[in-house]
Amino acid sequence: MRLSEYFLPVLRENPQEAQIVSHRLMLRAGMVRQSSAGIYSWLPLGTRVLLRIAQVVREEMDAAGCQEVLMPTIQPAELWRQSGRYDGYGKEMLRFRDRHDREMLYGPTNEEQITEIFRDSVKSYRDLPKNLYHIQWKFRDEVRPRFGVMRGREFLMKDGYSFDWDYVGAKKSYDNMFLAYLKTFARLGLVAIPMRADTGQIGGDLSHEFQILAETGESEVFYDLAFDSLRAAPHPDMVAELQSIYAATEEKHDPASCPVAPERLRRARGIEIGHIFYFGTKYSAALGAIVTGPDGEQRPVESGSYGIGVSRLVGAIIEASHDANGIIWPDSVAPFKxxxxxxxxxxxxxxxxxxxxxxxxxxxxxxxxxxxxxxxxxxxxxxxxxxxxxxxxxxxxxxxxxxxxxxxxxxxxxxxxxxxxxxxxxxxx
RNA sequence: CGGGGCGUAGCGCAGCCUGGUAGCGCAUCUGCUUUGGGAGCAGAGGGUCGCCGGUUCGAAUCCGGCCGCCCCGACCA
CATH class of the missing domain: 3.40.50.800 (Anticodon-binding domain)
Incomplete structure (x- = not known):
């Protein structure tokens, strides 16, 4: 590609709207342009990076046995009433009506949608386990978008969903994703620390956030210094080990009950780039995703969901890899080598x-x-x-x-x- | 949503306090010179001064309302 023909509108100076380094560099390097608060157009250079990150994620998901699908951005409100989340989600959800006056929404996530698809077609334990994912735009109407693409309202996310017959299978799926995430982030040139996390709107009782450390991180994180020497290539044996080392976001961290000795406890700021949840039968029970087991017993399937912020990663990688002159792309996501x-x-x-x-x-x-x-x-x-x-x-x-x-x-x-x-x-x- | 800040040319800014019809740097276009870390000279083009209303002979400037964007906090993944 010849630069004389390429659409690369670089800026010599920092736009005043951008305060943090990744946002500035993305604007200066002609990767994105803001449309309105938290909503961006992706220009050729930015699009290349975004798609390359998505491709790394895709390859690791496929390697972990997941299957790619593509669900809509627009969902009917009715589906969310079935799970009980329509009222609970609040103003973060963008709601509107179509021409027939049906209530619709721009999906902030897809648990309901995937569960509906699943329940309509899977009836037997023999069809389990399954793990489906897609890479699709989401919208969450944040009160205060900021940090460029790292906290936008519209964002590209890989979200995956596992379906198992019982807890043992579900935990195995969870750990499988845990490992896949370690591999994915390693390929992206990042050191991600898995931390015990809140389950928030998704619900459930087992959850890890994957955080990279950065001064501009949104949340405060606490972790055992063992993670500072975390550099080994991801391996299945690491799953249980890493889950046993203490690391928690501020919501989950309680100084009173923290098992780590004060001199071993590190405190930093982190950018969340992935989040995995096990939530059991929360959605399958509500939406009737029931399968029949070997003994004829009918039970709602055991599920988890697994997200990676693809567009957020573009900013996060820049936060982790730049100098005074500009961006330094890792080979795996560079727009050109x-x-x-x-x-x-x-x-x-x-x-x-x-x-x-x-x-x-x-x-x-x-x-x-x-x-x-x-x-x-x-x-x-x-x-x-x-x-x-x-x-x-x-x-x-x-x-x-x-x-x-x-x-x-x-x-x-x-x-x-x-x-x-x-x-x-x-x-x- | 509470607090604060900002909206003037594509980008960065001055002008506003003390009203008199808009300016600087970079970028763009033309010409000449230059050519290994964002060149120099000469010339040119480009602005409903965020929007609406008010005050005034006259508003970028004063007053009121609205909108947008950014930052801190709360919220959230």
């Missing part, structure tokens, strides 16, 4: 070397954004650092003449000069 900088557009040798490099990278299936604009070097460096692509290939007139290119790593700032072939080999790996 390589930023190719032509330092002197119009110079025959430069143009040719850059054209060949772009073509070679594309052939090798390495995504590349080629800055072919007639701009000064400084502006190009600044833009490339701002948008945070992991690698920069820099080609100036002298290097082009000599058949050399410069390779710069955005994260470390390390540069080296090498042949185009050698650079290609490094980037294609």
């Amino acid at each position: 390589v930023g190719l900088i032509n330092l002197k557009a119009g110079d025959a040798a430069c143009d040719r070397a850059c054209g060949e490099m772009e073509a070679a990278l594309t052939r090798a299936a390495v995504s590349v954004l080629h800055d072919d604009r007639d701009e000064r070097a400084g502006a190009k460096f600044a833009t490339m650092d701002l948008i945070g692509l992991p690698w920069q290939v820099i080609i100036g007139p002298k290097a082009a003449q000599a058949g050399r290119v410069e390779l710069k790593h955005r994260k470390t700032g390390e540069r080296q000069e090498l042949s185009p072939e050698a650079a290609l080999q490094r980037l294609a790996g």
Whole structure:
């Protein structure tokens, strides 16, 4: 992709509406534009990141045995009356009527919807377990949206739902998701701490929030310092171990009964990027999702729900990975892997070397954004650092003449000069 | 929802106190020069001063109402 043709409206200065670093950088890097409070349009660069994050989530869900579906954003109020949540949810739920005067709502979550689908088609324990998820836009009419896409009203969320015959199966599903979440966040380059959490509107009695630590985090969190050395690759054995180490959000943390010695207790701020719940038969009983067991007994299925804030992750990753010059994308979600900088557009040798490099990278299936604009070097460096692509290939007139290119790593700032072939080999790996 | 702040060109801001018909930087367009970390000079275009009403000969400026956005808190995932 050539930057001269790409829609990338970067801002040199911080818009005053944006206060925290991820919000500023997303606006400056031309990733999003605000439509109204807590509602955003995603521009090409932002969309690429959003979709890449969604793809990582999707791959890990599929690997964990879940199946993707796609449920509507708009739901009938009637469904929520059946679960008893229609009145309980309050003003956070966006409600309206269609032309037939039927009460509708823009879904803030989908427990009712998935349970209805499930109950209409599954009648036997033999069809269990099942775990269905979708990645869909949600709307919660927050009193006070803030922090850019991290606390928007409209947001993209992966929400999954498990169905089991009994508690033993449900807990197994829960732990399976627990592990899948550890893997997902690790792939996104994040260290997420699972914490005991409140079950809120969803209800239920077993719940973990996955939090990443950041000064701009919304909630205060407390945890055993054992989590500070948490770096090992996720493994099934870690589930029980991590669930046994103390970590809790402020609602769940009680200094009086906290089992962790004061000198081991860490206190920080966290951004919630995932939340899993076991809630048993809360919705299956209310909505009549009943299956018949091996002994002929009929019981409501045991369920849990599992959310990951996909659009929130875009901001959260930036909070966790940036410097004074801009964003530093982890490879797994970077909108392009390589930023190719032509330092002197119009110079025959430069143009040719850059054209060949772009073509070679594309052939090798390495995504590349080629800055072919007639701009000064400084502006190009600044833009490339701002948008945070992991690698920069820099080609100036002298290097082009000599058949050399410069390779710069955005994260470390390390540069080296090498042949185009050698650079290609490094980037294609 | 309580408290606070802000709305003036695409972005960042000044002007408002003390009314006289709008200005600066960046960005944009043209030309020349420049060319490895957001260039220089010269010129040009671009604004219902958030909206409605009031006061006044005259309102960006004073008064009233409304709307929007941001921050702190409460709330929430």
